[in-house]
Amino acid sequence: MTTTTLHPLATDYLDRxxxxxxxxxxxxxxxxxxxxxxxxxxxxxxxxxxxxxxxVLDRLGDPEDIVEAQRPDQPVARRGxxxxxxxTILLLLFGGxxxxxxxIAGAVMLWGSRAWGVxxxxxxxxxxxxxxxxxxxxxxxxxxxxxxxxxxxxxxRCTGGPSSVHAIITVAVFAFLVIxxxxxxxxxxxxxx
Amino acid sequence: xxxxxxxxxxxxxxxxxxxxxxxLLRDDERYGFEIVRTLSEADGxxxxxxxxxxxxxxxxxEGVVETTWRESSSGPPRRYYRLTPTGRSLLNAFAAEWxxxxxxxxxLLETGALT
Numbered sequence: 001m002t003t004t005t006l007h008p009l010a011t012d013y014l015d016r017x018x019x020x021x022x023x024x025x026x027x028x029x030x031x032x033x034x035x036x037x038x039x040x041x042x043x044x045x046x047x048x049x050x051x052x053x054x055x056v057l058d059r060l061g062d063p064e065d066i067v068e069a070q071r072p073d074q075p076v077a078r079r080g081x082x083x084x085x086x087x088t089i090l091l092l093l094f095g096g097x098x099x100x101x102x103x104i105a106g107a108v109m110l111w112g113s114r115a116w117g118v119x120x121x122x123x124x125x126x127x128x129x130x131x132x133x134x135x136x137x138x139x140x141x142x143x144x145x146x147x148x149x150x151x152x153x154x155x156x157r158c159t160g161g162p163s164s165v166h167a168i169i170t171v172a173v174f175a176f177l178v179i180x181x182x183x184x185x186x187x188x189x190x191x192x193x
Numbered sequence: 194x195x196x197x198x199x200x201x202x203x204x205x206x207x208x209x210x211x212x213x214x215x216x217l218l219r220d221d222e223r224y225g226f227e228i229v230r231t232l233s234e235a236d237g238x239x240x241x242x243x244x245x246x247x248x249x250x251x252x253x254x255e256g257v258v259e260t261t262w263r264e265s266s267s268g269p270p271r272r273y274y275r276l277t278p279t280g281r282s283l284l285n286a287f288a289a290e291w292x293x294x295x296x297x298x299x300x301l302l303e304t305g306a307l308t
Binding site: 031035038043060061062065 | 229
């Protein structure tokens with residue numbers, strides 16, 4: 001890479017390009033950065049006004065678009081989920097109902113799979129451990145926190161019963177526990193390759 | 194006024210652009226910036242200059258062009274592109290096909306029939 005001094009906006013642009021290009025194979029990334037750096041040092045000089053500089057960068061285009069243009073010839077076979085991937089997704093969703101063993105099997109398959117990256121694996125595992133079964137279990141737990149005490153024929157006094165705040169939190173948690181696993185199942189299905 | 198789909202024009206551009214690059218290299222080797230600027234000064238050929246570089250990289254991988262580094266009088270060495278024999282025959286084949294294609298489309302657009 002050259003040591004020519006560049007306009008700060010050009011340096012900033014190259015930083016953005018470098019970040020966008022991290023998913024390219026190393027050789028491609030280096031070549032692309034070399035060429036764009038050369039382009040910038042030909043098209044600009046450090047004393048340029050910001051406005052002139054922005055015109056050059058605008059003609060060059062968005063770093064994301066440039067990286068995207070590099071990608072089609074990469075064999076990024078995004079073939080979607082196959083039978084094994086679907087089984088993994090179903091186990092993560094419903095496996096929890098089989099005394100959690102099914103979910104654990106799903107998680108093991110998820111982490112052993114080459115169809116997903118670390119980010120997808122983390123999302124698939126953490127949202128939500130146990131899958132939909134967790135929603136059921138937590139409903140049972142939250143539903144039985146009401147303690148009622150009756151003292152010698154007097155009226156029943158209940159503590160921990162459903163106050164309105166408690167009810168709202170319960171509904172929110174429940175909604176998350178149901179929607180979360182469904183969303184992460186859809187996410188995994190879409191990201192499988 | 195009816196807007197034609199942006200997709201159609203950009204697909205057409207994408208399909209033809211690589212042969213424009215090859216045509217630019219027919220008589221001379223050129224460096225990246227020179228290719229990009231020449232293309233972008235032609236009307237309607239290139240919308241974002243930066244996307245030409247990935248195209249150049251692909252052409253090199255396909256063995257249609259090859260590159261050499263040459264010293265430059267005004268800065269760091271430049272990567273020069275030139276046609277390979279494969280690239281030259283690809284260009285010739287395209288040029289012949291393009292004439293037929295262009296003539297048919299022109300005739301249709303002008304007269305509404307293939308006379």
